[in-house]
Amino acid sequence: MSHPWMPASPCGDGCLTAGAPVVGRVRRAVRFAGAVSVVLLAFGVVPALFVRRFRDPLARLVFRGVLRAFGVRLVVRGEPLDGGGRGALVVNNHISWLDIVAVNAVRPMRALAKKEIAGWPVLGPLVARGGSIFLDRERLSTLPSTVADLAAALRGGSLVNVTPEGTTWCGLASGRFRPATFQAAIDAGVPVRPLALRYRMAGGRETTQPAFIGPEPLIDSLRRVAALRGLVLEVTVCGEIAPGRAADRRELAAMAEAAVQAALGNVTVPAQRRRRAAEPAGLQRA
Template identity: 75%
Template sequence: MSHAWMPTSPCGDGCLTPGAATVALPRRVWRIGAACAVVLLALAASPLLVLRGTREPLARLIFRSVLRAFGVRLVVHGGEEFRLAAHGRGALVVNNHVSWLDIVAVNALRPMRALAKREIASWPVLGGLVARGGSIFLDRERLSTLPGTMAELADALRAGSLVNVTPEGTTWCGLASGRFATAAFQAAIDGGVPVRPLALRYRLADGRETTQPAFIGPESLIDSLRRVARLRGLVLEVFVCEEIAPGRAADRRELAALAESAVRSALGTVHPPRRSRGRSRRLPAVAAG
């Protein structure tokens, strides 16, 4: 079942940029096999993830190993203070949403919990890792569960967790993008924590931006995994934007607009200003990719 409030994207196969260099079939098979091996080893080592001293280094190693398995080079711009920040300080970490690789990149940068759609738990390769990472799962087909999920998110933030949210609510090709929904930003306000925007961009080794890693249209996750495994010289850039401090925005709508503006500015894209709708309601449209 779907609802009018569920986010949708017009992006599809026609958005995929041509001209990307590819690797041979044996290399593609090896990449997918290596990624699956990393995940299986991670699941076997999952008891170590509950130990405070080993959790973050081990989780970061796992997600970086998944990127390496697929031949993806991670390039991070700025944000050293974020990567080295002390534990126990909660923050809502938001980013534009292009690919399932986004999840891997964010956790390779700094492992954290996530607000994720319920279906991700059943995904091959990533589902088990996301679930064991303490994700808060959102049932987007049952609007009645939204208040409880947002309360759980606020509690996690208040307790000192970093929680990653994709406010666009669904994946876009990267050249096109969606607006930031506001519900999760209310959780940041209620939890009294800052918002940290991240901007993600995919390009080829020659510097051209590419939409090939995008998880869009009716394709399955397996189809997307295969396409990413074909790519040669894929670079995933992460721009760590300035933190938005608690109290800087008057309400969740303004807070969402500030975060969205930071991401678009880092990527060099601009959206028209949001139209005023008067006073925000308690629970607006939700987003979890």
């Protein structure tokens, strides 16, 4: 079921860059098996994950293990991503299900996620066990209580990851940052930490192959990522936006979006006009 207010992107299959190098079927199967093994191992050490001094280092190893299993090399640039004992709203442009893995591989944290993610293979159990706050996108009436839960988590000292575009884009095109969840940062009096994500192949060419766009099932996206050879995921940690710098949530969302676009090198071109998708694809999956 969908509603007119639900975020949508025009990105579809026509946005996927051609000519990406791929691995053979045996390597793809090994990657799937490796990712599943990492998740099973994570549940094997669940008791240790409840010990505070072990929790974050172990969670980081698990998420980095998932990236390695899929053959993804993580490159992190910019400032350290550390809350310093206080909460922060961590926001990023949204391209792929890999985004969630990457953010937690840099710094494990809670997330605001659509409720469907809890049922996803591999990623779902990890996100649920990480203390995610789940959003029912089909019931707009639940949004105020979700924002209140988010503010409470931030006030309690948690870093919480949010994707304010509300859906995935191909990466060469992107959507505006919607302001609703930024109200939680204002209410909690915590900073916003923008992250800029970009996917490249080993030779440096930007690629949209990891994008989770259009009507495809999650398993098809998993297979496409598992087939890629030399995928590099770049995460740039931008400077924090301190509490009180914005007059309201709309200005705060615009500031965070501008920081991400500047880190991606898109300073003068409006986000939604950088590249229009070739074929409209309706509502997106994440």
